[in-house]
Amino acid sequence: MQSALDQFRISIQRVRDLISLHNSIKAQATTALDLSDILRAALVLTVSALDYYIHEVVTLGMLEIHRGTRPEPSFRDNATQSAFAKFKVALGSANQDRKVAIDIGSWIESEIQQSYGDDFLQQSHNISSLIPIISNTILNRLNNNSWLEAEIRESLSYKSFQEPDKIADAIKLISNIKLWERVTNKMRGNTTQEAQKNIKQDLQEIVKRRNQITHEADIDPTYGLGNRWLIDESMVNDAVDFIEQVVESIHQIL
Template sequence: MSAFEIAMFRRNLQHARDLSATATVLSAQVTSVIDTDDILRYALVQGVSAFDHFVHEEVRSRMLLIQSGVLPDCPGFFRFRVSLRSVGLALSQGGTGWLEAEVREQHSYLSFQQPDKVADAFRLVTDVILWQEVSKQMGQSAEDVKRRLKLLVDRRNKIAHESDTDPTPPRTRYPIDAIIVNDSLDFLESVAGAIDAAI
């Protein structure tokens, strides 16, 4: 059902992979005076951003399909609140444009990165117990999958909000390398693929 959204996610993730590869090639061609670690940091941030965007787009798309009667509804769908302005547009124009605008506006303030927030988002469109089903697809426990995603998002936040700096003296930056980044990107791809298969 999500061929477009998963394809878009993979394109966005490929951008992160390209950044990681660029850092690897550059580091092999320049002296150690030139630090390419920030390219790797950006690649990791881009990977998490690609995952967040995938959740936003997948949920929005499924909400529109439910509204159109293509997918079955679920209790979470009916708990989504809409403004009176959107109700007016729905009554006067019909279709799903009003709902798309409402979902985009409400979700624009949210990030869907942490496991609980991802599960909350998907509750709008499915009764599936998300992490239970994702863990089955991945062959790991739900706690292990959620723990790894939390650690990855925490690292992304350290990069984005704390300059990836260890707060304890001597306040150096946390180490990063292509292996860490590429493993993280592979994990995100596995999680998105498992979500796609599970719902």
């Protein structure tokens, strides 16, 4: 799942470069030139980087669970299944795997032939020497379920993971940690309800500001035509730093 964090870091660096570009142009331009939309773009990209990270880390985590390299989340209370176990995917894309299972003998023979050549199949072998070969062949097939990855990505693509509760729901697919309790402990050094509430409220405010830009053109309706909500470098830098801390904390916990 490291690639999800690596991509987030690249995205955040792009955001910081955008802020630096704003500051550089601002230092050379007159006040008549409104550069605030560069900052708005930076804020939107920051929240998008968070959203993409959650989508990616959950997708990769679910694939690891399917492959057996990551434990399935345990379930609590009166639940009979984990969130992972209850996740639904369409089976249409799995048709090829079904065909393989129906004629598993022919498939194994074909795979071994491709990997080891015709001469290998014509030789005599004992069971103990064939078991590792057959096992690796099947394991490689299980680990190459591109159809499952496509189905997970398709299902998650309809969801937004920006709000605190939605992020927590997404993480439940790969872990049963108390997300915001652990994140708050990482960021604030305690797990009080008040501290958790403040962390989530800070994130909600950033997402709200992002939504004003993306869904409302950042128009402030209380003033005259064309007036927009104020934005400055300090506000955007604080948002970038905060979301970076949130993502880094989540990844350390996972």
